[in-house]
Amino acid sequence: MNYVRNAWYVVSWADSLAEAPTATMVLGEPIVVWRSGGELVAFEDRCVHRLAPLSRGRCEDGKLRCMYHGFLYEPRGTVVQIPGQQNIPAIAKVRTYPVTSKHGWIWVWMGDPALADEKLIPPADGFDDPAWIRGESQMDYDAEARLVNENLLDFSHISFVHAESLGAGMDYAETVPDVIAMPRGVRFERWTAGKPFSRTSFKATTDPVDVWQAYEYHVPGILLSRRAVFPPGTAAEFKLKCPDYSRAISEVTFSAQAVTPTSEFGARYFFGWAIHRDHGDEARRDRTLAALERAFLEDKVMIEAQQRILNLTPSPSVMPTVHDRGVVLFNKIVEELRNQELTEK
Ligand code: FES
Numbered sequence: 049m050n051y052v053r054n055a056w057y058v059v060s061w062a063d064s065l066a067e068a069p070t071a072t073m074v075l076g077e078p079i080v081v082w083r084s085g086g087e088l089v090a091f092e093d094r095c096v097h098r099l100a101p102l103s104r105g106r107c108e109d110g111k112l113r114c115m116y117h118g119f120l121y122e123p124r125g126t127v128v129q130i131p132g133q134q135n136i137p138a139i140a141k142v143r144t145y146p147v148t149s150k151h152g153w154i155w156v157w158m159g160d161p162a163l164a165d166e167k168l169i170p171p172a173d174g175f176d177d178p179a180w181i182r183g184e185s186q187m188d189y190d191a192e193a194r195l196v197n198e199n200l201l202d203f204s205h206i207s208f209v210h211a212e213s214l215g216a217g218m219d220y221a222e223t224v225p226d227v228i229a230m231p232r233g234v235r236f237e238r239w240t241a242g243k244p245f246s247r248t249s250f251k252a253t254t255d256p257v258d259v260w261q262a263y264e265y266h267v268p269g270i271l272l273s274r275r276a277v278f279p280p281g282t283a284a285e286f287k288l289k290c291p292d293y294s295r296a297i298s299e300v301t302f303s304a305q306a307v308t309p310t311s312e313f314g315a316r317y318f319f320g321w322a323i324h325r326d327h328g329d330e331a332r333r334d335r336t337l338a339a340l341e342r343a344f345l346e347d348k349v350m351i352e353a354q355q356r357i358l359n360l361t362p363s364p365s366v367m368p369t370v371h372d373r374g375v376v377l378f379n380k381i382v383e384e385l386r387n388q389e390l391t392e393k
């Protein structure tokens with residue numbers, strides 16, 4: 049698994065994390081997330097005694113008790129009670145992970161704890177803003193997270209994989225977005241000018257409009273996307289660059305998505321979508337989220353099938369096109385960060 053370790057990985061939507069210890073998996077490591085007096089704590093999900101999962105344990109006054117033979121852990125990972133034994137060996141300690149809640153997600157830092165810096169959490173700040181009406185969901189993949197990242201880094205597939213569900217037409221395959229490198233990610237900008245905006249699940253227009261979409265893909269696999277519909281002529285007025293969102297006539301929407309490698313051939317995909325209150329309501333949010341869920345199942349079917357072929361291929365090689373610029377750039381950034389981690393070890 050060639051993924052960056054010094055990065056924040058999404059393990060849960062913040063409001064779906066139960067009070068009880070919750071099992072999760074990142075980069076093949078079992079992790080339990082729990083709360084000690086309201087504070088988030090993340091442990092390796094493996095009791096030091098006989099390796100039972102601590103996620104089957106229970107919280108007791110800010111501590112976590114393994115419910116196999118009763119070892120009690122305080123939030124720094126140290127065992128503070130072994131029922132029936134006075135002596136507690138110094139090695140009775142589990143690994144802990146930096147964990148935090150931000151932008152509606154729970155994030156776990158998988159690398160050197162000394163380097164955990166919350167400023168490296170990608171800015172999914174639309175989700176903190178009450179001006180946006182947000183919905184969220186998730187699904188699991190039997191495929192490498194890398195393949196899901198690559199799917200989200202090349203939207204030309206939308207014209208084919210989602211031809212029916214999103215009714216996207218050929219725009220995505222025929223328009224090549226601008227691709228801009230960032231320190232830990234890639235930014236795409238795209239105008240579709242002077243065409244009717246008609247998607248099955250969205251409000252259709254028959255008159256031509258200009259549609260702006262900007263999306264960023266951040267390490268380790270966080271997509272942040274913003275889209276808005278403008279009167280015709282706006283793309284030219286802003287010289288095909290970022291417009292003033294206050295001039296949008298409809299469809300001011302925001303999406304944040306996260307791909308977390310759970311194991312070598314497994315990933316968990318979190319996706320959220322929000323519409324600005326001035327342009328939609330809860331019913332619209334629910335309709336769109338349901339449509340996106342159907343569309344993302346189409347990605348899952350294709351990517352898992354791709355994985356099965358890859359697994360049958362002794363030395364897989366690919367043949368990138370102009371649409372792969374973002375994929376190539378992002379994979380290069382990941383490789384450089386990973387090599388840097390390995391040489392600094
Ligand atoms: S496995 Fe946890 S106390 Fe025995």
Ligand SMILES: [Fe+2]
Pocket residue numbers: 199205206209210343344347
């Ligand atoms: Fe897709």
